[in-house]
Amino acid sequence: MSAGRWTVAPAGGVEPTVERTERHPIVTEADVVRVRQIVRNLAVTAKMSLVDQTKMVTAASELARNTLVYGGGGSMTVDIVDNGRRRGIRAVFVDSGPGIPDMDLALTDGWTSGSGLGLGLSGSRRLVDDFAIESSPGAGTTVRIVKWSR
Amino acid sequence: MDRIPILKMGNLLLVSIQVDLQDQLALALQDDLSERIVATGARGVLIDISALEIVDSFIGRMLSTIAALSRLLDAETVVVGMRPAVAITLVELGLYMPGVRTALTLEHGLALLGAEVRVRLPEDEALVDLDADSAEVTDLGAGAAPNGRSALTEGAWSG
Ligand SMILES: Nc1ncnc2c1ncn2[C@@H]1O[C@H](COP(=O)(O)OP(=O)(O)O)[C@@H](O)[C@H]1O
Ligand SMILES: [Mg+2]
Numbered sequence: 001m002s003a004g005r006w007t008v009a010p011a012g013g014v015e016p017t018v019e020r021t022e023r024h025p026i027v028t029e030a031d032v033v034r035v036r037q038i039v040r041n042l043a044v045t046a047k048m049s050l051v052d053q054t055k056m057v058t059a060a061s062e063l064a065r066n067t068l069v070y071g072g073g074g075s076m077t078v079d080i081v082d083n084g085r086r087r088g089i090r091a092v093f094v095d096s097g098p099g100i101p102d103m104d105l106a107l108t109d110g111w112t113s114g115s116g117l118g119l120g121l122s123g124s125r126r127l128v129d130d131f132a133i134e135s136s137p138g139a140g141t142t143v144r145i146v147k148w149s150r
Numbered sequence: 151m152d153r154i155p156i157l158k159m160g161n162l163l164l165v166s167i168q169v170d171l172q173d174q175l176a177l178a179l180q181d182d183l184s185e186r187i188v189a190t191g192a193r194g195v196l197i198d199i200s201a202l203e204i205v206d207s208f209i210g211r212m213l214s215t216i217a218a219l220s221r222l223l224d225a226e227t228v229v230v231g232m233r234p235a236v237a238i239t240l241v242e243l244g245l246y247m248p249g250v251r252t253a254l255t256l257e258h259g260l261a262l263l264g265a266e267v268r269v270r271l272p273e274d275e276a277l278v279d280l281d282a283d284s285a286e287v288t289d290l291g292a293g294a295a296p297n298g299r300s301a302l303t304e305g306a307w308s309g
Contacts, residue, residue: 029172036170036204054204054235058243061206065173109244117207123243 018079026064027073035064035076046080046087048149056147059124063093063143066120071095088148096140154179156186166198176212187223194263195220200231210245217250230259
């Protein structure tokens with residue numbers, strides 16, 4: 001596929017109100033562990049069910065590792081969001097690494113350019129309510145996920 | 151770097167993962183376990199993940215690799231104590247951990263390894279009831295084996 005700017009956006013929806021925003025660096029493996037703990041704490045604060053917390057933390061863990069391993073490091077910004085009816089957690093992973101040349105391939109179950117299981121992107125997409133990814137070769141990758149409390 | 155402790159009980163190796171695993175620590179456990187299987191001639195590996203709040207694809211791959219490695223080294227691996235929320239998440243993630251045997255509790259895991267052990271035992275008197283309650287299971291390492299070896303004796307394996 002040709003190189004270009006790729007965007008996979010969620011189906012749509014109202015831009016939610018942000019209650020608080022925190023930005024966390026992802027430059028070491030310890031940061032990936034910290035990301036899991038931070039997302040867990042916010043998910044508890046947002047009164048997510050245990051299963052939803054677990055799904056959100058797992059998705060964040062996958063994306064944080066990608067940011068570190070493939071993006072060469074970056075950050076996560078995480079908020080509690082509120083759309084008037086429900087609260088949720090939004091996490092945005094940003095790096096300025098090599099980007100993803102073929103988004104369809106990267107989002108395919110089991111496809112990896114490294115030695116992973118190739119389930120990080122495709123799997124975390126299934127675990128959350130909204131999944132948006134933007135990447136262009138040479139200009140890094142941004143992945144945004146949202147999970148709502150039920 | 152820290153290591154995850156590996157306990158030996160008879161011809162089983164026991165691992166209880168009590169920390170939120172960094173990737174390097176998970177890889178180190180893989181290496182340590184294969185070394186210990188060879189060094190001790192262990193026939194079973196029991197990994198307790200009841201303290202793990204999540205299992206992502208990296209940890210899942212580690213568990214699959216340990217199961218595959220141990221099988222090559224003639225030992226069976228059973229993962230015990232997976233939390234229900236973790237199981238639900240793994241299915242949605244698409245991670246099925248092929249080749250990894252699981253049991254709900256430590257006792258069930260021991261029984262599972264014991265059941266396999268039974269099939270290989272040549273003599274009935276060498277049998278140990280691993281379906282016993284936890285007190286008796288604890289006895290396996292200490293009480294039932296005064297010489298420090300498990301009642302699941304070596305020699306019973308040679309057949
Ligand atoms: N932040 C990123 N920057 C560059 N490439 C990425 C990034 N995230 C994912 N990728 C690419 O997408 C592929 C699939 O990612 P993923 O589904 O997490 O599987 P895995 O991590 O097992 O390779 C990766 O192998 C990599 O090529
Ligand atoms: Mg990944």
